[in-house]
Amino acid sequence: MLKVSMEFIYEILEIMENNEKESFEDIIESISKILKRDLKIHISLEKLNGLTYEEGIISDKKFSIPIGTTYFSFILTGVGIEKDLDDKDIEFLRILALLIKGYLKKKEAKILKDLTFSFISKRNINELFEEILKKLEKIIPYTSANIGLLENDTLQYLSFRGYEKYKADEFINSFKMKREEFYTLDTVLRTKKPLLIEDTKDYPFWVFIPQTAWIRSLLMIPIIYGDKITGIISFDSDKAYTFSERDIEKVNSVIPILALSLENAKLYESLKKELEEKIIIEKSLKSSLYQVIRIASDLVETRDPYTVGHQKKVARISVIIGREMKLPQERLRFIAICALLHDIGKIAIPSEIMNKPSFLTPLERSLVNTHSEIGYKILKKINILGEVAPVVYQHHERWNGSGYPLGLKGDEIFLEARIIAVADVVEAMTSHRPYRPALPLESAIKEILDKKGVLYDPLVVDTFIHALENGKIRF
Numbered sequence: 001m002l003k004v005s006m007e008f009i010y011e012i013l014e015i016m017e018n019n020e021k022e023s024f025e026d027i028i029e030s031i032s033k034i035l036k037r038d039l040k041i042h043i044s045l046e047k048l049n050g051l052t053y054e055e056g057i058i059s060d061k062k063f064s065i066p067i068g069t070t071y072f073s074f075i076l077t078g079v080g081i082e083k084d085l086d087d088k089d090i091e092f093l094r095i096l097a098l099l100i101k102g103y104l105k106k107k108e109a110k111i112l113k114d115l116t117f118s119f120i121s122k123r124n125i126n127e128l129f130e131e132i133l134k135k136l137e138k139i140i141p142y143t144s145a146n147i148g149l150l151e152n153d154t155l156q157y158l159s160f161r162g163y164e165k166y167k168a169d170e171f172i173n174s175f176k177m178k179r180e181e182f183y184t185l186d187t188v189l190r191t192k193k194p195l196l197i198e199d200t201k202d203y204p205f206w207v208f209i210p211q212t213a214w215i216r217s218l219l220m221i222p223i224i225y226g227d228k229i230t231g232i233i234s235f236d237s238d239k240a241y242t243f244s245e246r247d248i249e250k251v252n253s254v255i256p257i258l259a260l261s262l263e264n265a266k267l268y269e270s271l272k273k274e275l276e277e278k279i280i281i282e283k284s285l286k287s288s289l290y291q292v293i294r295i296a297s298d299l300v301e302t303r304d305p306y307t308v309g310h311q312k313k314v315a316r317i318s319v320i321i322g323r324e325m326k327l328p329q330e331r332l333r334f335i336a337i338c339a340l341l342h343d344i345g346k347i348a349i350p351s352e353i354m355n356k357p358s359f360l361t362p363l364e365r366s367l368v369n370t371h372s373e374i375g376y377k378i379l380k381k382i383n384i385l386g387e388v389a390p391v392v393y394q395h396h397e398r399w400n401g402s403g404y405p406l407g408l409k410g411d412e413i414f415l416e417a418r419i420i421a422v423a424d425v426v427e428a429m430t431s432h433r434p435y436r437p438a439l440p441l442e443s444a445i446k447e448i449l450d451k452k453g454v455l456y457d458p459l460v461v462d463t464f465i466h467a468l469e470n471g472k473i474r475f
């Protein structure tokens, strides 16, 4: 009879409890060491490999007890026992087998939990499938495996593993398995059941392909979602008789996860496509919008050659002021569009007035002053530029209410219009005009500093001066 102490049981339990980092094999090795040390029993866990020991063998010299779960199947065997085993020893060994089985169940739950977690945490479907194949490698003796998506009776591999060593990875990557060409696929689709080929040499319908000639045994399991086959998980081996019915059982536990993932993958792919299309449309819309803006902007300037580039320069200065004021990117883009179009109303002013080489008469001046209102009316009609119109309308309003067309004051004027007003006056003063040469930058600075808080928003003026001093605006 063996001397089994409680300490010994506790020691084994402790190893099983603290198994977080150790692998399953390490745990069994540790238990085996204690058994050898205390009981002189040489114990090993052997893979069942498809064999089933319903009862096990227990005699007074040796024992083997099957331990099986969904994932793991092992035999607890003891050889070289120095002492005869009595009923109590056998009882102890059965309890030990139960403990290991309990431990395996926990391990199994952890694997399932990990897989589920992977499923939730991984958005990339390929990454998830690769991980599933990697985890299954520990419990299914495959040499290569793949997960394929079924669409229109054709199987295409989303994920695969182990084909590099047969130099078949590139082949698998681009391979499409059509139902009418492969009896194996047809069989799985027809029966909706797993297909196990123990030896491809004995399988009369095996399709010979040089790149897969090394496959000797094969297991194909349909991935069913609802009542539809959405994909197939397959395992290959370069040896015959590798897989068993038990392997099907093991894979069955991950089929729901695979099915759900495939369904999600399809959904995800179609969503991604939809999104990509949306982005492309938006991009082309944006670029065509810019084209329209540029053409419209240039159009005004072709009628007023002295102001060529004026709106672009105003846009550049306005954006720098806006950026210095820490306005968000989207608003800076908006300011740029407003500035590029701020004088679009000049298109309606006779070019003789626009290009008049002398100062304008009061009547001519009032005609020119209508350009902000005309600009507003033009832009208002264009849906996508609707928001730009009010800013253009206000770009000649002044801080103290002395501007036109409405005589708005301070905050009543949009910030965009207040920024453009400062950029506009500085750019206009430092540029050549038909009636005067370009003025030095100092004059423009003096003008906006003198009229700061009178005609121009003091904060905008200060920001402009600050940007100028820091070299952010150059003339």
Ligand SMILES: [Fe+2]
Pocket: 342, 343, 371, 395, 396
């Ligand atoms: Fe203007």
